[in-house]
Amino acid sequence: MGRRPLEVAAGDVTIGDPSIKGAHITQTTYGNFQTALLPRKALLRACPNAEDLIAQSIPGANPITSMFLRYYDLAHTYADKLASAELDAVSQHLFDLSVLMIGARGDVAEQARMCGLSAARLETLKSDILAQLDNPALSLTVLSAAHRISPRTIQLMFEQAGITYSGFVLEQRLLRAERLLRNPNLRTRKIIEIAHLAGFHDVSYFHRAFRRRFGRTPDDVRKLSGEMG
Template sequence: MSEDFAPLLVSTAALPDRDRLPFWREVFGRKMVRLDIEPLSEAPFEADSTLRVLPGLRTMTWRMRPAARFLRTPELIADADDSVGLLLNLVGDLSLSHCGREASLGEKDAIAVLHGEPAAVCFRNAKAAVVVPRAGLAPLVANIEDAAMRVIPRESDALRLLTGYLKMVHEGLPLATPELRQRVAVHVLDLVAMAIGATRDGAAIAAERGVRAARLVAVKADIAARLDRRDLGLAAVAARQQVTPRYVQMLFESEGITFSQFVLEQRMTRAYQMLTSPRYAGWTISAIALAAGFGDLSHFNRSFRRRYGVTPSDARCAGHPPR
């Protein structure tokens, strides 16, 4: 696969029942992830997966039914892949045996595994993984062997930031240039290191790169989820993200904008989308302004005209494209 993060989708949906498991074992198991696959019941088999590649790392999500066992056998680790994988238990159960230890994960928990060591993983429902190069983690994590098989609880701040950042890039962050793809890959590597246990120096490096980027993503998602609330404020957002208001301000300053300017721009964008959508054709302009988070209609009208060069009524009637 090329390193442009374009998704590679693999599914058994279009195949006859008898061909699904052999196809999945060969294409997904042997070729894509170097694993053997054993269903744990005779129920009809179905599976799908999405794989993405960035410089030096890859991410994947998959769903399988019925419950199954993944086996990374001595034969399959002969590929000399010394990567480190972070397994994320999205839904359902997951238990594994690896490096002489056993572990079970609850939903949204994660765990690190070493691709160069045999493993057996039993699971059902949806899972995800991030696979990163050991050489990339080495400067940030003191003892990778000790980090393996240590359950990372879903309450982990680093794990929360990692999953939020991956969600953002999976859902359409444009990665048009090699430089941007490299930067995102570094951010993901930093967040994996923080999740599995970075050293003090490694954490300091990651804090200025991946952690900062992921915090900004989390703050923006927090704002987007609460745009309709007129009490949306800096202090409340900072408290939910467990950082200081000044830290949030600094995140936006690094992008040349203030917190208030960002909130206003997002509300303007939402209002414009609603005004020009047939779905809201029956809504009054004041109702749309309120739904976008504006409590003062005069302020909304002034801000809208300043941003788009037309009144809200003009935008609704003429469908003017935003500038």
């Protein structure tokens, strides 16, 4: 970058300026890299020292950097499923994480933590929960250790979003069970197997919760789905 060599390790982040002539990238090992385009003027307003970080490496082990990368991957994965307003919100969250990552301070940093960082933490939590719905060991304690935040903080994050942690997990497990019951390829699987695949290990509780949520029993949903098919 402008005759300044820089080695970037896997998982690290660097800020480049595409307006600098002569910048080029040489990839020495197999892998992929991603580029995020940030509005230069807004970045400098939020973090005046951003210019000092051109062509310097920001360690990926930094908690904010790690959160930025995880949230970036989530946004990239689900971008085509988001509405325009949701995409705008995600873009703002990524910008907030960027200014925190490069060292914003004061009111700007506080606002970024309240908005972008909180949203990214919640979405990465939700993503981890969805990936582990069928795991009987899924718990606040497990998530707390993985995300390095207290169980109470996790509960507060969900409550601030208008739902409880346990309510979110239950709703997602019920929705998964309902999808599995409608899946024609799983029609020969027993209801107890479907319950386990959705993360329910108390089958009596599963039947009660399912009927309360959908107004039908699991058997009713499966039969109705077969008739419609």
